[in-house]
Amino acid sequence: MTTIQFLQEQALFGGVDDRAMAAIIPLLSELNFAAGEAIVSEGDDGDTLFIICSGSVEVLKASAAEDGHFEKRLAVLKVGDVFGEMELIDMQRRSATVRALEPVSALALSNGDLFLIYESDLPTFTLIVLNLARELSRRLRTLDDLAVHYMAITPSGEPW
Numbered sequence: 001m002t003t004i005q006f007l008q009e010q011a012l013f014g015g016v017d018d019r020a021m022a023a024i025i026p027l028l029s030e031l032n033f034a035a036g037e038a039i040v041s042e043g044d045d046g047d048t049l050f051i052i053c054s055g056s057v058e059v060l061k062a063s064a065a066e067d068g069h070f071e072k073r074l075a076v077l078k079v080g081d082v083f084g085e086m087e088l089i090d091m092q093r094r095s096a097t098v099r100a101l102e103p104v105s106a107l108a109l110s111n112g113d114l115f116l117i118y119e120s121d122l123p124t125f126t127l128i129v130l131n132l133a134r135e136l137s138r139r140l141r142t143l144d145d146l147a148v149h150y151m152a153i154t155p156s157g158e159p160w
Helices: 004-008 018-027 085-090 111-120 122-150
Strands: 029-033 038-040 048-054 057-065 068-077 097-100 104-110
Touching: 004 018, 018 111, 048 085, 085 111, 085 122, 104 111, 111 122
Parallel strands: none
Antiparallel strands: 029 104, 038 097, 048 104, 057 068, 057 097
16 A cells, blocks of 8 residues: 555645545555556546556547547656546546556545545545645646647737
């Protein structure tokens, strides 16, 4: 099992004290995935977030092409990164497919387990949700930067 110190070093659990981490660790499920295995699939129902403990994954989004369907890589995530958090917040279907690039070990935290933290330790729950919001904000800022980088603007300010 992953140590309290390792988890506290990850953005999701930043600022969570040892006592609270000791209560959270039993809620986490350790899962292993083979290289090439889809961990979550776009469009599926989801109620779990994952913290990568070893290995790396690619985040893929379906896209239509003239010759059919293909997936576009949005990101590569590595140790300490979190995915699946959007479904805990917006209660929508999975927005992308996440596939292991190599053998991956991850910890899973379900929406139900997050609710148990809410019921038993509201300050820790609040801190975790704030950490999730910060992570989503960081990702949105990155997407904003990418959008500006790839947008072609004419001298008149109109998109091409």
